[in-house]
Amino acid sequence: MSPRFSPFEDTLWSRTARPATPRPTLTGETEAEICIVGGGYCGLSAALFLAGAGREVVLLEAQEIGFGGSGRNAGHCTPTFHHHSLDGIRRLLGARRGERLIALQTGAADRIAGIVADHGIDCEWVQDGYVMAAPTQAALPALRAKKESYNAAGQRTEMIAPEEVEARIGMRHQSGGWLHPGGAHLNPLGYSRGLADAAASKGARIHVRSPVTEAVREDGRWRIRTPGGHVTARKLILATGAYTEGGWPGLDRSFRILRVMVAATRPDPDLAKAAIPQNMTVHDGRGNILVYKRDAAGRIVASMFPRAFGGMERMRRLLTARLRFHHPVLPADLDWPVTWTGELDMQPRTIPRLWRLGADAVAVTGLSGRGVPTGAVVGQVLTDWVQEVAEDDLALPLEPLAAAPRHMSLSPRLALAGWEIRDRLRERRAGVARRP
Numbered sequence: 001m002s003p004r005f006s007p008f009e010d011t012l013w014s015r016t017a018r019p020a021t022p023r024p025t026l027t028g029e030t031e032a033e034i035c036i037v038g039g040g041y042c043g044l045s046a047a048l049f050l051a052g053a054g055r056e057v058v059l060l061e062a063q064e065i066g067f068g069g070s071g072r073n074a075g076h077c078t079p080t081f082h083h084h085s086l087d088g089i090r091r092l093l094g095a096r097r098g099e100r101l102i103a104l105q106t107g108a109a110d111r112i113a114g115i116v117a118d119h120g121i122d123c124e125w126v127q128d129g130y131v132m133a134a135p136t137q138a139a140l141p142a143l144r145a146k147k148e149s150y151n152a153a154g155q156r157t158e159m160i161a162p163e164e165v166e167a168r169i170g171m172r173h174q175s176g177g178w179l180h181p182g183g184a185h186l187n188p189l190g191y192s193r194g195l196a197d198a199a200a201s202k203g204a205r206i207h208v209r210s211p212v213t214e215a216v217r218e219d220g221r222w223r224i225r226t227p228g229g230h231v232t233a234r235k236l237i238l239a240t241g242a243y244t245e246g247g248w249p250g251l252d253r254s255f256r257i258l259r260v261m262v263a264a265t266r267p268d269p270d271l272a273k274a275a276i277p278q279n280m281t282v283h284d285g286r287g288n289i290l291v292y293k294r295d296a297a298g299r300i301v302a303s304m305f306p307r308a309f310g311g312m313e314r315m316r317r318l319l320t321a322r323l324r325f326h327h328p329v330l331p332a333d334l335d336w337p338v339t340w341t342g343e344l345d346m347q348p349r350t351i352p353r354l355w356r357l358g359a360d361a362v363a364v365t366g367l368s369g370r371g372v373p374t375g376a377v378v379g380q381v382l383t384d385w386v387q388e389v390a391e392d393d394l395a396l397p398l399e400p401l402a403a404a405p406r407h408m409s410l411s412p413r414l415a416l417a418g419w420e421i422r423d424r425l426r427e428r429r430a431g432v433a434r435r436p
Helices: 041-052 086-093 093-105 108-119 135-152 162-169 189-200 269-275 312-326 371-386 413-431
Strands: 027-039 057-060 130-131 157-160 176-178 205-207 214-218 221-226 231-240 256-264 279-283 290-294 300-304 338-346 351-360 361-365 398-402
Touching: 027 041, 027 221, 041 057, 041 189, 041 371, 057 231, 057 371, 086 093, 086 135, 093 108, 108 189, 108 371, 130 162, 135 157, 135 176, 135 413, 157 162, 189 256, 189 371, 231 371, 231 413, 256 312, 256 413, 269 290, 290 312, 300 312, 312 338, 361 371
Parallel strands: 027 057, 027 231, 057 205, 130 279, 231 361, 351 398
Antiparallel strands: 130 176, 157 176, 214 221, 221 231, 256 300, 256 338, 279 290, 290 300, 351 361
């Protein structure tokens, strides 16, 4: 595996998730109607939905189930669009297609709750809600607009006052917040492994340690080769996201990598509950975000984007300072024994891109950090494509494969820096305490 990817064994979830079901490496020849490449949320969701509909599916994973972002993310499941308003989605995709994507995304957490319940997936699933805080009065109009637009789309969100923000999630120094009761969190690797078991129970054949070396079209079918064998299939799906290596020429250039830092404290259920009274996902409301929750063992698990300068120890100190600003109950020497990074497949639209690779072949990349709920969304879009839903009726447009513009190597970090400046200016104008 390329050194550009962070070590999988550094993650909390590799230590706490339910054990993986042993699965074979592909050897020899096999046939299927559909071959899916990638054992993360997108590929596994599609495998589950398709196998559940009676389709013959083989899934190939280069490493192990959940090795990519689906086993490294912070475990938040927020059925929203972070980078776009709902009207922005409609403008981007057109009214009809936009409405389809909005319906899938806003319903994704509830759908995942159903999958977890139906298949008995052990993944620390908690659906107690999500709060995005308003650090200053200047942040409130945008949150009110979110409330109105999401409620118009069928959600039941609400604005909450500063004292309710503190009562629910323990955050001080806020001007209010936006509460989405459908927000959830989970152990992301546990969910990935559970999805694989669920798909296999419906008949999907799953192979790990089976990296794709080539996919060629022969006699109207796809031949997908691995070091140990090959799959012959009528339809081909590549769902390898930020962890794409090989498999299809140019697919790894359809996005640019942005790293995110995730860290977990030592288990201390009493301290974690004192800091976050209700077991919700918390977003600090800033552009350069801090998002956190507590896990089943009583850890606080938090994520943020690393700063351009400074090592991991400096980032841990900053993470502690940011949390203690909101939650002074936390000690100054808060320990982060587990720290890791994950890779996001960023591209300008910041919603998934559905690439047409050839006859009966597609790929998806560019989830841009929206993995848990959006993985289920993409799984449905891929299922619709296999089942030959008309292209105009797919929730994502089919596009010719294209490289991400070069500026994407820099523009996400510039955007983070710009949001940091905006938030500093808002704090100064409001006369509130400067946040770390």
